Amino acid sequence: MIALIQRVSAAKVEVDGKVVGEIGRGISVFVGIQQDDTNINVERLVTRTLGYRLFPDERGRMNRSVVDIRGDILIVSQFTLAADTQNGLRASYTTTAPTLIAQPLYDSFVMRARAAHNRVATGTFAADMQVSLCNDGPVSFILRS
Numbered sequence: 001m002i003a004l005i006q007r008v009s010a011a012k013v014e015v016d017g018k019v020v021g022e023i024g025r026g027i028s029v030f031v032g033i034q035q036d037d038t039n040i041n042v043e044r045l046v047t048r049t050l051g052y053r054l055f056p057d058e059r060g061r062m063n064r065s066v067v068d069i070r071g072d073i074l075i076v077s078q079f080t081l082a083a084d085t086q087n088g089l090r091a092s093y094t095t096t097a098p099t100l101i102a103q104p105l106y107d108s109f110v111m112r113a114r115a116a117h118n119r120v121a122t123g124t125f126a127a128d129m130q131v132s133l134c135n136d137g138p139v140s141f142i143l144r145s
Contacts, residue, residue: 001041001105002032002081003143007054011074011133013123020129021121026071027054028133031109032081033102034095037145042105045145046112054139062139067117075113076123076131077106099126 005027012022029049055064055071066073079102083091097105103125114120123129 001034001037001045001109001145003045003049004030004032004078004081005049005052005054005141005143006133007136007139008074009134009136011131013074013076013121014130014132015124015127020124021074021076023072023074023119023121025069025136026073026119027066028074028076028131029113030076030078030081031106032078032083033097033105034082035097035101037097037101037105039105039108041145042108042112045143046109046116048143048145050113050116052141052143054141070119072119072121073113073117074121074123074133075110076129077102077125 008028011028013020050067051065053063053065055069057063079096082096083093084095085091106125110122
């Protein structure tokens, strides 16, 4: 399981021209699920994502998490993160989990994040989404479980 987390000042997701998720200051989390991922991966990645220190403390060092600052979280499924890009000029999706495996794991990720932090918005799984965000910094990290 892979997450691309970005510190944002604002972010939103639209599906068919309608906003389905929107946040203020916090993090956007793009989640890619691989074939061999399980709920163990979900639990580890949620813990790391919510605890990852990417907000500045009083000295300007990245020592605070989204939970510490009581920030917002926008979670968006993005299967392309789990693609194999090692060779050639086109991604291979042989490493990505099929929908029947990926959707329950994504739903579990969202559920666990909401249980730990009450400021969570989402996109729509497997939809054609338009994501807008203002990356603050820019600050972006790739986390793997």
